[in-house]
Amino acid sequence: MARALSLRRRSLTAVVGWAVGLLLFFPILWMVITSFKTELEAFSTPPRFLFFDWTVENFGIVQQRSDYLKFAGNSIVLSLGSTLLGLAFAIPTAWAMAFAPARRTKDVLLWMLSTKMMPPVGALIPVYLLFKDSGLLDSRVGLIGVEFLLNLPIIVWMLFTYFKEIPADILEAARMDGATLWREIVYVLTPMAVPGIASTVLLNVILAWNEAFWTLNLTTTDAAPLTVFIASYSSPEGLFWAKLSAASTMAIAPILVLGWFSQRQLVRGLTFGAVK
Amino acid sequence: MSGRIVLRGVSKSFGESTIIRSLDLEIEDGAFVVFVGPSGCGKSTLLRLIAGLEDASSGRIEIDGADVSHVPPAKRGLSMVFQSYALYPHMSVRGNIGFGLKMAGMPREVIRQKVEKAAQILNLSDYLDRKPRQLSGGQRQRVAIGRAIVREPKAFLFDEPLSNLDAALRVQMRLEIAQLHESLRTTMVYVTHDQVEAMTLADKIVVLNGGRIEQAGTPLELYHHPVNLFVAGFIGSPKMNFLAAEVRSVGPEGVVVALAGGQEIAVPVMPGHLTAGAKVTLGMRPEHLRPADRGELVGEVAVAERLGGETYLYLRVPEQPLLVVQTDGGNATRVRERIAVGIERETCHLFDSEGRSLPRLLRHPLADMPRPTDSPS
Numbered sequence: 001m002a003r004a005l006s007l008r009r010r011s012l013t014a015v016v017g018w019a020v021g022l023l024l025f026f027p028i029l030w031m032v033i034t035s036f037k038t039e040l041e042a043f044s045t046p047p048r049f050l051f052f053d054w055t056v057e058n059f060g061i062v063q064q065r066s067d068y069l070k071f072a073g074n075s076i077v078l079s080l081g082s083t084l085l086g087l088a089f090a091i092p093t094a095w096a097m098a099f100a101p102a103r104r105t106k107d108v109l110l111w112m113l114s115t116k117m118m119p120p121v122g123a124l125i126p127v128y129l130l131f132k133d134s135g136l137l138d139s140r141v142g143l144i145g146v147e148f149l150l151n152l153p154i155i156v157w158m159l160f161t162y163f164k165e166i167p168a169d170i171l172e173a174a175r176m177d178g179a180t181l182w183r184e185i186v187y188v189l190t191p192m193a194v195p196g197i198a199s200t201v202l203l204n205v206i207l208a209w210n211e212a213f214w215t216l217n218l219t220t221t222d223a224a225p226l227t228v229f230i231a232s233y234s235s236p237e238g239l240f241w242a243k244l245s246a247a248s249t250m251a252i253a254p255i256l257v258l259g260w261f262s263q264r265q266l267v268r269g270l271t272f273g274a275v276k
Numbered sequence: 277m278s279g280r281i282v283l284r285g286v287s288k289s290f291g292e293s294t295i296i297r298s299l300d301l302e303i304e305d306g307a308f309v310v311f312v313g314p315s316g317c318g319k320s321t322l323l324r325l326i327a328g329l330e331d332a333s334s335g336r337i338e339i340d341g342a343d344v345s346h347v348p349p350a351k352r353g354l355s356m357v358f359q360s361y362a363l364y365p366h367m368s369v370r371g372n373i374g375f376g377l378k379m380a381g382m383p384r385e386v387i388r389q390k391v392e393k394a395a396q397i398l399n400l401s402d403y404l405d406r407k408p409r410q411l412s413g414g415q416r417q418r419v420a421i422g423r424a425i426v427r428e429p430k431a432f433l434f435d436e437p438l439s440n441l442d443a444a445l446r447v448q449m450r451l452e453i454a455q456l457h458e459s460l461r462t463t464m465v466y467v468t469h470d471q472v473e474a475m476t477l478a479d480k481i482v483v484l485n486g487g488r489i490e491q492a493g494t495p496l497e498l499y500h501h502p503v504n505l506f507v508a509g510f511i512g513s514p515k516m517n518f519l520a521a522e523v524r525s526v527g528p529e530g531v532v533v534a535l536a537g538g539q540e541i542a543v544p545v546m547p548g549h550l551t552a553g554a555k556v557t558l559g560m561r562p563e564h565l566r567p568a569d570r571g572e573l574v575g576e577v578a579v580a581e582r583l584g585g586e587t588y589l590y591l592r593v594p595e596q597p598l599l600v601v602q603t604d605g606g607n608a609t610r611v612r613e614r615i616a617v618g619i620e621r622e623t624c625h626l627f628d629s630e631g632r633s634l635p636r637l638l639r640h641p642l643a644d645m646p647r648p649t650d651s652p653s
Contacts, residue, residue, distance in 0.1 A: 179375075
């Protein structure tokens with residue numbers, strides 16, 4: 001009896017799970033399909049799902065018009081650069097917050113998070129002018145700086161939650177064993193936090209990869225990542241859905257593959273500390 | 277190098293609450309000192325202050341003659357064994373034991389030799405390449421001890437090292453720690469709430485309560501000559517019986533007291549400031565009470581705990597709390613039977629109305645013996 005019930009429940013959960021999953025995935029699937037249509041078919045009503053003349057000409061045209069590899073290269077440099085820079089600052093910060101908290105540590109953490117709630121557009125004009133005056137517009141260095149600062153609160157928060165799970169005893173044991181603060185972080189804390197650090201890196205690479213507001217506003221060509229590459233296809237000449245879809249597919253493909261292979265790490269990273 | 281540790285006026289507060297109150301203590305080089313006390317008495321905090329893992333709010337801590345009050349733990353030359361073992365989970369046993377030597381910058385070959393020697397002493401030679409999660413509790417504890425001994429510290433600090441082990445293993449590890457002290461002769465400071473560990477391991481027991489030292493002395497000194505009700509009740513298991521009494525007369529042979537039931541007992545203690553009519557507490561250990569036909573105390577057995585080797589009888593005596601009597605395992609007394617219990621007056625303790633004990637006329641011959649656990653060498 002109980003078994004039959006649990007079976008029914010399990011199949012119901014499975015059906016709902018698949019339905020939600022497909023619903024969430026549908027826009028991406030539609031975009032990929034559209035990228036293989038001609039511009040005419042991309043517009044046709046009712047839309048055709050699978051039975052149309054599949055073509056790869058959009059990808060060719062997109063590559064001809066703009067150098068995909070250059071944009072992708074910038075995306076990689078910006079997302080990895082800002083994340084690694086973030087780690088360099090966030091590991092010591094999170095160490096201090098997790099293992100040597102002061103009276104106001106909780107407040108500082110909340111304040112850091114609150115900066116994420118400010119609409120970025122509020123800071124656009126000052127940041128833009130700063131960039132303009134210091135010649136950082138459309139430079140990789142400037143953009144890495146912005147994305148690093150943008151995601152630093154999230155990196156600190158994630159590492160803080162991971163570090164909190166590490167028993168303080170073990171770090172104290174290292175201190176008794178004669179490790180200096182720096183060696184304690186390098187030899188004991190960091191290796192123990194590797195799963196957490198990996199999740200943090202993954203999530204922040206994805207966040208930085210997808211970051212569009214600042215990249216669109218502060219770059220044009222030299223430091224422009226894939227977000228700018230996509231945006232350049234929603235042009236005033238009119239919308240070219242098929243080409244826009246082809247560009248978008250090319251832009252998200254690398255991060256989609258990365259996400260697919262690391263989904264377990266990612267889920268663990270996002271729910272860590274919430275359960276258990 | 278000496279492992280003499282001296283604390284002078286050491287206090288520790290966390291915000292509003294004071295954990296350690298202006299405490300003075302001297303730990304001789306090579307001694308085995310055990311801190312005991314109820315939960316929250318400050319025993320672990322005191323150990324962490326010596327380790328340097330906490331900073332004292334005031335006072336001075338000296339190790340080997342040098343003031344280390346503001347020296348970080350890494351530079352104090354002490355080793356610590358934690359209750360949770362606190363092994364480095366990502367390192368092999370070899371890496372764990374050798375970590376301190378690596379931090380000290382020793383050459384790789386020297387580290388290898390020292391680690392292997394320590395592993396041999398601790399029976400870990402076959403496990404050197406395993407990770408801590410592949411070891412049993414007892415093996416993990418050995419690794420933690422190995423990590424402590426390879427560094428050849430001035431003193432070892434143990435923070436309830438055996439409380440995560442099961443009973444049988446605890447006895448075995450207790451013996452191993454005793455043997456380790458015997459062979460190394462290095463100062464050991466040990467925190468526990470287990471009084472068997474305290475009694476068997478210590479040269480000197482420090483009983484802490486509310487951040488103060490109630491009494492410090494050899495285990496048998498604390499057992500035979502507790503200075504107050506707290507120490508008397510804390511040392512010994514089952515707990516000492518306390519009966520309310522009143523002083524009848526005071527003389528050179530001691531103090532004659534009367535229990536609520538009218539029984540008079542002459543206790544051989546120095547009367548001090550006591551006079552007839554003063555309210556006092558009579559203390560008697562369960563093991564010093566014996567069923568006897570003409571015993572002074574008569575009561576009904578409420579509970580009988582039979583452990584095999586011995587039996588504890590809990591007696592309902594009029595106007596007194598339950599009285600615990602230790603008898604031999606062959607005692608056939610049943611619940612609800614009435615029995616009489618005899619008091620050995622030489623073993624009685626007397627406490628004044630403030631809980632201070634009255635010094636005994638005769639000092640117990642074993643109370644000042646330096647090492648109660650002399651092992652054959």
